[in-house]
Amino acid sequence: MANINCIGICTGGGDAPGLNAVIRAAVKSAILKYKWKVIGIPDGFDGIIWPERSRELTLKDVSGILPRGGTILGTTNRGNPFHYETVENGQEVVRDISGDVIANAAKLGIDAVISIGGDGSMKIAQDLFLKGMNIVGVPKTIDNDLSATEVTFGFDTALHTATDAVDKIHTTGQSHHRVMIVEVMGRDAGWIALEAGIAGGAHIILIPEIPFSLEKICECLEQRKKHGKRFTVMVVAEGVKLPAEMKQMSRTAAVSNMIGDAISLMARKEVRVSVLGHIQRGGSPSPYDRILGTRFGVAAVDLIAAGGFGKMVCLQQESIRTVSIADAVGKLKVVDPKGELVSAARAIGIGFGD
Ligand code: F6P
Numbered sequence: 001m002a003n004i005n006c007i008g009i010c011t012g013g014g015d016a017p018g019l020n021a022v023i024r025a026a027v028k029s030a031i032l033k034y035k036w037k038v039i040g041i042p043d044g045f046d047g048i049i050w051p052e053r054s055r056e057l058t059l060k061d062v063s064g065i066l067p068r069g070g071t072i073l074g075t076t077n078r079g080n081p082f083h084y085e086t087v088e089n090g091q092e093v094v095r096d097i098s099g100d101v102i103a104n105a106a107k108l109g110i111d112a113v114i115s116i117g118g119d120g121s122m123k124i125a126q127d128l129f130l131k132g133m134n135i136v137g138v139p140k141t142i143d144n145d146l147s148a149t150e151v152t153f154g155f156d157t158a159l160h161t162a163t164d165a166v167d168k169i170h171t172t173g174q175s176h177h178r179v180m181i182v183e184v185m186g187r188d189a190g191w192i193a194l195e196a197g198i199a200g201g202a203h204i205i206l207i208p209e210i211p212f213s214l215e216k217i218c219e220c221l222e223q224r225k226k227h228g229k230r231f232t233v234m235v236v237a238e239g240v241k242l243p244a245e246m247k248q249m250s251r252t253a254a255v256s257n258m259i260g261d262a263i264s265l266m267a268r269k270e271v272r273v274s275v276l277g278h279i280q281r282g283g284s285p286s287p288y289d290r291i292l293g294t295r296f297g298v299a300a301v302d303l304i305a306a307g308g309f310g311k312m313v314c315l316q317q318e319s320i321r322t323v324s325i326a327d328a329v330g331k332l333k334v335v336d337p338k339g340e341l342v343s344a345a346r347a348i349g350i351g352f353g354d
Contacts, residue, residue, distance in 0.1 A: 012044035016154025025297025137312030149314035166200025212353025
């Protein structure tokens with residue numbers, strides 16, 4: 001058992017539904033189960049750069065936050081203390097201020113930190129751990145691309161939002177006999193596109209893991225026409241890799257706008273594009289994300305109590321487990337193009353443009 005009196009909590013990277021569920025669970029179990037003091041660190045690790053911004057979190061502070069999207073602590077996807085960009089005397093400079101972060105945490109009386117974040121935040125957490133900070137991780141991202149956990153919280157809510165959009169796009173596409181494209185998030189991995197595409201009954205899904213060609217998409221549209229289908233619903237991940245024939249197009253618009261323009265020219269179809277964007281990151285977390293976030297928050301506090309620093313809580317085979325943060329960073333969890341989910345989609349006629 002570690003000798004702990006006070007812990008800090010911070011949320012880093014893009015927000016995800018369920019962050020407040022983790023914060024609430026960690027605060028409640030730290031106070032009720034272990035009688036620790038909890039300090040909320042605002043805006044990721046930025047909050048320890050300016051320690052005066054941190055404040056104590058009481059049971060009252062976390063009351064009523066469970067159904068709320070976003071994070072009561074604020075977040076940032078900049079602010080890496082090992083590579084801190086700042087302006088000094090009108091000049092942009094990059095500094096390693098990780099030593100200040102560790103010293104400031106000690107000044108605040110923080111014995112250990114819970115870092116809730118995705119790949120970027122976990123890399124920072126790992127480096128701070130190697131530099132001597134007592135830190136544990138909680139995996140978060142709507143993209144669900146963090147290794148060493150089967151699921152990150154936030155993904156389920158984003159998937160519901162994306163599926164709802166795909167459902168809604170069907171009727172207008174069908175009425176106007178159009179090709180409808182819904183672009184969803186997923187910079188490096190196509191989990192949201194693949195699962196929202198399957199759940200929403202899309203006809204074509206484009207993901208970063210499967211190279212596509214315009215020709216194959218047009219063939220698919222032609223096939224549908226032959227079967228009397230006058231409309232098509234496509235789900236496209238924002239991180240999809242453009243084929244060689246599109247490389248010369250300048251990338252000024254969302255990728256799906258470019259794909260839509262190219263299809264409309266090649267297939268002579270009317271195409272409409274909806275880019276969902278940050279809507280997927282907002283809203284009240286689903287019951288699944290609230291429960292997973294609660295389990296992760298409680299487990300992170302138990303991990304600190306057990307002295308499991310440098311580790312991250314995760315979900316494996318429906319159970320909460322722990323892994324080294326080092327095992328979770330560096331390699332993203334991407335869709336297996338030959339995996340069961342893609343095979344099932346292909347078996348029901350969904351095209352991947354390949
Ligand atoms: O959280 C991951 C993610 O949703 C990516 O899919 C997306 O590219 C990115 O965040 C956008 O983040 P921001 O606009 O906050 O920089």
